[in-house]
Amino acid sequence: MRCTKVEIQHVFAKEKLLTNRGQHLEVGLMGKMNVSNNALLALFAEMVWDNAIRKYKEENLYKEIDRALAKGDQTKFLALTSELKSLQSSG
16 A cells, blocks of 8 residues: 555644544644654555565566476466566566
């Protein structure tokens, strides 16, 4: 899941929080830092997740390429290596 630019701006622009009683609570400098840190942590977690998925796909492609080579399936080999190159160039 990727955060949109608007969502990120919304997180950074948040200056008031609603308490359980419906009262507005001004967020001080530390509160803004917490919101900023949370947004950065969320982006970092997304990067780690994306990298893990890419590595998983890459490992599976290598295994499928090995199988295609063992079977002598040139068409599948070429398709898989093309997919692997595409995955590596985007990562």
